[in-house]
Amino acid sequence: MAYDRDIIIFGGGIAGLFTAARLRRAGYDVAVIEKDALGGVQTLASQGMIHGGQKYTLTGKATGAATAAAAMPERWEACFSGTGELDLSAVKKLSGRQVMFPAGSFFANLVSRLTVFAAAKAVNGKTRKLPRSGFPPPLRRGPVYEMQECVLDVKSLITALAGLLDGRIFKGEPTALSADGRVTTGEKAFRAKMIIFAGGAGNETALKLLGVGARRTQRRPLRQIMVRPMPQALFGHGIAAGPKPRVTITSHPAHAGGTSHPAHAGGTSHPDGAEHYIWYLGGNIAERGAKMTNDDAIAFAQREMCAIFPTIDWRGKEWASHAVDRAEAFSDGAELAAGPRLQKYGNVLLVWPTKLTFAPSMADLVLAQLEKDDISPSSGTAAHDLPPVAMGRYPWEDAQWRKI
Numbered sequence: 001m002a003y004d005r006d007i008i009i010f011g012g013g014i015a016g017l018f019t020a021a022r023l024r025r026a027g028y029d030v031a032v033i034e035k036d037a038l039g040g041v042q043t044l045a046s047q048g049m050i051h052g053g054q055k056y057t058l059t060g061k062a063t064g065a066a067t068a069a070a071a072m073p074e075r076w077e078a079c080f081s082g083t084g085e086l087d088l089s090a091v092k093k094l095s096g097r098q099v100m101f102p103a104g105s106f107f108a109n110l111v112s113r114l115t116v117f118a119a120a121k122a123v124n125g126k127t128r129k130l131p132r133s134g135f136p137p138p139l140r141r142g143p144v145y146e147m148q149e150c151v152l153d154v155k156s157l158i159t160a161l162a163g164l165l166d167g168r169i170f171k172g173e174p175t176a177l178s179a180d181g182r183v184t185t186g187e188k189a190f191r192a193k194m195i196i197f198a199g200g201a202g203n204e205t206a207l208k209l210l211g212v213g214a215r216r217t218q219r220r221p222l223r224q225i226m227v228r229p230m231p232q233a234l235f236g237h238g239i240a241a242g243p244k245p246r247v248t249i250t251s252h253p254a255h256a257g258g259t260s261h262p263a264h265a266g267g268t269s270h271p272d273g274a275e276h277y278i279w280y281l282g283g284n285i286a287e288r289g290a291k292m293t294n295d296d297a298i299a300f301a302q303r304e305m306c307a308i309f310p311t312i313d314w315r316g317k318e319w320a321s322h323a324v325d326r327a328e329a330f331s332d333g334a335e336l337a338a339g340p341r342l343q344k345y346g347n348v349l350l351v352w353p354t355k356l357t358f359a360p361s362m363a364d365l366v367l368a369q370l371e372k373d374d375i376s377p378s379s380g381t382a383a384h385d386l387p388p389v390a391m392g393r394y395p396w397e398d399a400q401w402r403k404i
């Protein structure tokens with residue numbers, strides 16, 4: 001049987017690119033086909049945090065997701081130092097650390113202090129209680145815990161992965177697909193030993209093309225909030241009573257080019273010469289905002305931020321929101337899967353990392369499946385005559401800002 005490629009992957013987000021780079025390294029002849037832009041939908045909209053699990057332990061006990069995440073920071077760090085499964089030494093970190101701080105209302109403060117304490121202790125010992133003098137501004141209320149979990153400049157990650165796949169990334173999307181590994185994009189038909197869909201919400205297209213009627217996917221909506229100009233960078237989770245952070249904050253340099261700065265503690269004032277930062281807000285603010293209009297979500301976020309950071313002057317800031325779905329394999333009760341997921345339909349695999357953090361273990365699942373199916377690397381026979389793909393954009397690059 002003649003194959004055009006060993007493996008064709010649809011989707012140029014973290015799932016498609018990380019998996020493709022691992023397969024390439026294992027010797028497979030792999031091509032990635034992306035329909036819009038590199039970094040896609042969720043990946044460039046993510047907060048770029050490499051979780052080690054603490055965030056998932058706010059109930060005070062280690063959950064499945066926390067346990068699965070615990071090994072991830074070390075694997076990523078090995079990649080960043082050039083000694084891991086992939087050489088990602090060109091990736092820039094926005095921060096080397098994240099903090100957890102109490103963000104309860106006055107009366108709930110005690111509960112949130114206890115929740116921070118329980119979460120900080122539950123997963124691993126790589127968490128340090130900061131002395132008051134070490135609190136990143138604008139935090140004033142303790143306890144503040146520092147976690148050795150970095151925050152990435154996601155575009156630099158996408159660029160580094162694309163560099164490992166030079167000449168193997170194309171623009172296109174499937175118009176026909178069969179479970180024996182044949183796929184058509186526009187006028188062109190290809191055959192691969194395995195076709196992998198890493199399309200996020202676009203995996204629903206694969207299921208449709210394959211004629212799988214049963215429910216296999218779920219989406220969980222978020223409305224991320226953006227606010228600028230912020231004088232300092234802050235990276236971390238504001239914890240109140242409850243299983244999810246009241247707010248999760250990442251900070252993105254807002255000077256021309258939006259370049260990132262070197263690794264530093266959970267908060268800082270512009271060591272990189274950035275004029276100011278855009279705070280990108282997730283957590284409960286984004287979960288609750290998903291059920292609101294843009295204006296209501298911004299008003300809600302503004303009230304929340306005034307309550308959590310009463311010492312910041314919030315007048316005259318510009319606000320925007322970005323609605324985006326987390327796309328996942330279906331799981332009962334629409335709860336977060338405890339790790340990456342894979343579904344198999346003949347010679348078609350559908351993959352979901354569930355979190356950017358889990359991309360390495362998702363690639364493990366794919367490699368194990370290929371081994372199980374006795375699909376070994378060979379050299380491909382066809383150059384894909386498809387156009388190249390451009391880098392996508394961060395939500396704040398296209399945001400509709402409103403001064404309030």
Ligand SMILES: Cc1cc2nc3c(=O)[nH]c(=O)nc-3n(C[C@H](O)[C@H](O)[C@H](O)COP(=O)(O)OP(=O)(O)OC[C@H]3O[C@@H](n4cnc5c(N)ncnc54)[C@H](O)[C@@H]3O)c2cc1C
Pocket residue numbers: 010011012013014015016033034035036037038039040041042043044045046047048049050051172173174198199200201202203205206222224282324325326351352353354355356357358
């Ligand atoms: C707001 C938000 C914040 C998050 N923050 C974090 C975080 O801090 N840390 C963390 O670990 N995780 C985080 N996550 C989760 C993480 O972003 C996702 O799990 C991960 O990015 C999913 O990657 P993906 O490649 O599967 O999907 P996507 O990034 O959505 O990429 C899918 C790609 O496939 C393409 N595609 C779709 N259909 C087709 C098709 N038919 N043909 C060709 N291409 C197709 C799309 O255009 C897109 O480029 C966050 C998610 C969201 C939404």
